[in-house]
């Protein structure tokens with residue numbers, strides 16, 4: 298077991314992670330020896346050109362994909378080699394997801410969508426429904442609890458998704474182009490929300506290709522051909 | 534997730550496609566209804582048969598005369614048909630009564646078809662020449678007048694008891710009592726009218742159930758004196774005469790356990806005095822056992838048919854669930870990302886199929902209870918609009934009363950839910966085995 302004490306409050310860390318796809322004989326190195334630590338309260342934007350490995354990295358961080366090589370330490374455990382069921386439990390326990398296309402479940406109401414991760418918690422979280430209503434309030438949707446996703450605007454849907462990502466009190470929130478489908482004004486509202494969450498102590502890892510969005514993070518990681526090109530602190 | 538939540542989620546998801554779900558439900562509904570109806574009809578028929586057999590008496594043994602095959606009958610040679618003699622003899626009756634101690638009583642009977650006439654009204658009657666005991670033995674009660682008596686037997690009187698239906702046909706207006714009806718060439722005074730009586734089971738080679746509605750009862754002694762043993766019948770354009778002393782002897786023992794042994798003794802006794810097998814020994818108890826076996830076989834057949842219809846329903850469900858899973862690939866990816874294990878995805882979709890098939894099953898059970906009213910309505914419909922068709926139906930069909938078997942309801946519902954699970958497993962596993970990343974990318 299890897300010691301997580303180094304750096305004091307590292308919540309997630311990838312060590313020399315590679316992801317190699319074999320495509321018709323030749324190999325594609327989607328990730329090639331990537332190492333990053335994510336500390337508690339971190340806010341990291343991952344940038345890079347198309348095909349540089351951003352989504353692959355986020356999938357590994359999200360335990361949706363296993364690296365070909367390397368370690369991924371999350372909540373003190375190396376999850377790189379865990380089986381599918383354990384990975385599912387880890388996702389439900391330690392991670393929150395925000396997607397570009399919101400990914401709400403159409404037949405469920407706002408509050409029910411926020412509840413979905415709770416139905417996969419073992420043991421079940423106490424005061425779940427109460428928690429969902431509070432989160433809906435937090436993201437400004439207290440008046441929309443019973444609405445269906447189709448009755449909401451894009452920005453409102455993304456707020457529901459953010460509330461859903463928070464409901465299990467995750468170690469890390471992973472966002473894949475969270476403003477990719479939104480207009481500029483709404484994008485900044487969403488970024489305000491994420492920034493507020495970060496200030497309240499949430500660890501956020503976000504993929505984006507927009508500079509002004511990335512600049513609202515604390516650090517920017519640039520990928521190129523599956524390798525880390527640069528890691529820079531954002532000056533304020 | 535809690536059961537209630539699972540069920541609710543299942544319903545909600547199925548309501549996304551109401552028509553499609555309704556059709557899948559319909560498939561199962563029809564299957565379940567088919568099971569319940571078919572079993573109910575089968576039970577109804579067999580119950581009817583069992584009642585008829587029980588009417589014959591579980592402690593009775595029926596010995597009937599049977600006409601031997603033409604070749605083997607002794608008198609068939611020569612150009613002129615002398616007629617043949619066969620069947621039970623009065624001596625047989627005496628031997629049975631005197632030699633077998635287990636027999637409590639035995640009742641002889643002679644039966645022929647004859648026209649029965651009163652003025653312009655005539656019917657093809659069934660003349661039953663019998664002793665007074667015949668009425669008690671066949672549970673024939675007298676509605677009006679009296680039954681045949683010992684005195685009638687001793688005096689050889691021309692008296693007759695009419696079956697209810699015969700009395701109604703011959704005497705649409707008048708009171709039949711004390712009137713004379715003509716049977717063949719003789720006149721008989723009506724002394725009684727039997728109460729209505731439903732048919733009994735078929736016995737002794739005749740396929741039809743024993744009907745009582747054409748019967749006219751006269752004393753056995755009178756029959757012998759007036760009509761005699763030799764009876765001429767018209768057959769293929771020429772007269773043929775048959776000499777038969779008794780058509781049937783019904784023996785009754787005290788206890789059901791004595792039936793088989795007594796029947797064996799009767800058989801060996803008759804064997805000793807008959808060169809050919811011109812009689813049959815029928816044991817209603819055996820008929821009952823045969824009916825029981827037949828019913829079991831019938832039920833297996835019905836279940837097979839019902840099983841096929843449920844299979845078809847199940848395939849319908851599988852089809853719909855496969856479409857659902859494909860359509861909801863995105864949802865599956867979302868749930869997987871949010872922490873659902875493969876097992877939980879399987880569970881979710883299995884619950885959905887169980888909701889589908891269970892709804893079908895429940896509605897099917899409700900529709901199953903409509904079996905009785907439907908049969909009644911159908912019967913009334915056929916009777917009202919197709920009276921000719923109605924007339925040709927055998928009485929077993931006409932009188933059919935479906936009897937819903939409780940086990941069939943439980944079985945049908947359980948099978949429908951089982952079908953849901955069996956046919957839901959493949960789609961559910963397919964959903965669970967999707968790659969979450971691919972599923973999330975799915976449009």
Ligand SMILES: Nc1ncnc2c1ncn2[C@@H]1O[C@H](COP(=O)(O)OP(=O)(O)O)[C@@H](O)[C@H]1O
Pocket residue numbers: 318319320325326327345346347348349350351352353354
């Ligand atoms: N499932 C896959 N099979 C094969 N190659 C893949 C797969 N996923 C990604 N890749 C390849 O890996 C590289 C990185 O992809 P990706 O992480 O999606 O890039 P980005 O998100 O930065 O555009 C690309 O060259 C892509 O073609």
Ligand SMILES: [Mg+2]
Pocket residue numbers: 351352
């Ligand atoms: Mg990408």
